[in-house]
Amino acid sequence: MPAELGAPTSLASRVRVAVSPVTELCFALFVIESRARDRHREVPAWLQAMTEGEDELRQRVLAFWDESDYDEWGELLLLAWKAGAVLADDVETMVSRVEMAARDAFAVPELPTEPPIVQQIIAARLARLQEDEALRARYVALIRDVWAFVRPRWAEEGERTATASARAIAQAVRGAESLEAVLPPTHLARRERFEPLVRDALERGQVVIVPLGLSGEGQYFFAFPDLLLIGYGPRSEAKAERWRELAERAATRFKVLSDPTRVMLLSHLAASPMSITDLASYYGFSQPTVSVHIKMLREAGLLESEKSGSHTLYRAPEAVVREYIEGAETDILAHRQLHCEAPVMRADYTAGSGR
Numbered sequence: 001m002p003a004e005l006g007a008p009t010s011l012a013s014r015v016r017v018a019v020s021p022v023t024e025l026c027f028a029l030f031v032i033e034s035r036a037r038d039r040h041r042e043v044p045a046w047l048q049a050m051t052e053g054e055d056e057l058r059q060r061v062l063a064f065w066d067e068s069d070y071d072e073w074g075e076l077l078l079l080a081w082k083a084g085a086v087l088a089d090d091v092e093t094m095v096s097r098v099e100m101a102a103r104d105a106f107a108v109p110e111l112p113t114e115p116p117i118v119q120q121i122i123a124a125r126l127a128r129l130q131e132d133e134a135l136r137a138r139y140v141a142l143i144r145d146v147w148a149f150v151r152p153r154w155a156e157e158g159e160r161t162a163t164a165s166a167r168a169i170a171q172a173v174r175g176a177e178s179l180e181a182v183l184p185p186t187h188l189a190r191r192e193r194f195e196p197l198v199r200d201a202l203e204r205g206q207v208v209i210v211p212l213g214l215s216g217e218g219q220y221f222f223a224f225p226d227l228l229l230i231g232y233g234p235r236s237e238a239k240a241e242r243w244r245e246l247a248e249r250a251a252t253r254f255k256v257l258s259d260p261t262r263v264m265l266l267s268h269l270a271a272s273p274m275s276i277t278d279l280a281s282y283y284g285f286s287q288p289t290v291s292v293h294i295k296m297l298r299e300a301g302l303l304e305s306e307k308s309g310s311h312t313l314y315r316a317p318e319a320v321v322r323e324y325i326e327g328a329e330t331d332i333l334a335h336r337q338l339h340c341e342a343p344v345m346r347a348d349y350t351a352g353s354g355r
Helices: 021-037 045-053 054-065 074-082 091-103 118-132 131-174 192-203 238-256 260-271 276-283 287-299 318-338
Strands: 004-005 015-019 207-211 219-224 227-232 306-307 309-313
Touching: 015 131, 015 306, 021 045, 021 054, 021 074, 021 091, 021 131, 021 227, 045 054, 045 131, 054 131, 074 091, 074 118, 074 219, 091 131, 118 131, 131 207, 192 207, 192 219, 192 227, 238 309, 238 318, 260 276, 260 287, 260 309, 260 318, 276 287, 276 309, 287 309
Parallel strands: 015 207, 207 227
Antiparallel strands: 004 015, 219 227, 306 309
16 A cells, blocks of 8 residues: 555545555656657656667657557556556556456546546557457556666655655645645646536545656646546646746747837848848838847847948848747647646646646
8 A cells, every 4th residue: 555644634634645656657658658749848857868778668658559649548547446556556566457457348437537538548448458468468568667667766766755745745734724725726636627526525535645756847637436636746836937938938039029110121131131221221210220120130049140241231041030930839839738628647638637
């Protein structure tokens, strides 16, 4: 059984805090998938080590399932739950139980944190594992190999970090009057639409907070019929800061392009190199006015310059301009990856959940 920390207070009697390497493994699989698709996400040191030293293992994870838009391994979490091992502290035992559970067909229960498409994907994966013995053997082997890589990092650092977080969370639970006071402000479990789900789970004493030890910014939120898992890393609030940074960067790009005169000059220089004197003469501006706009465009990285005799010619390479504009779009839409609209065992999934 996992190490459970708590105390007999009103909230503590309804909320458990547990350290669980099983959920850490499930989240690690998500991290491998999601970081391969989203450059904005934090890359943990263990994943960097896998990429540099055992990339074949990472590629096996990426290639195993063929859904391109579902990064999580929700079927593994569900199999662990079916096997009674979702909070086990022995991953090897969990994998053996999962192997047996995967042989038997079973109806996917209602998963209120997951959108219908995710439940369909999980059900399809479970059916394939049950029907295909060779696929099931490869699945179990892959899970074991990933854990064999993650386990030393868990033993050296992750378990200690998770245990320290668990003690801090348990202390917060003992002194809190509500679960909202304990969870990070950005956590999915605090979303208004999940209030009834969380409230019911609290009333039944089915809420378990599981701190992550190896994925500092990670979060997950997954509901079984008799268990509501709420997980997060010690730096889970860092994502909000990263959102602010991306928003500020996008706003700066728009600020550079917010002046019609500056955009006109940029457009001209994208078509034909010119000097400040020529631009001023062409448009009837003063040279100081043109110089101010050119300075801002240069500082934004939009212009290149070259000497032509005693003059300096400026030009705006089309590829640079396109990259600059697309950069603002990327920073804005990065929030789709950094944030999810419905949760699962994930760090964030626009059709499901996590982070």
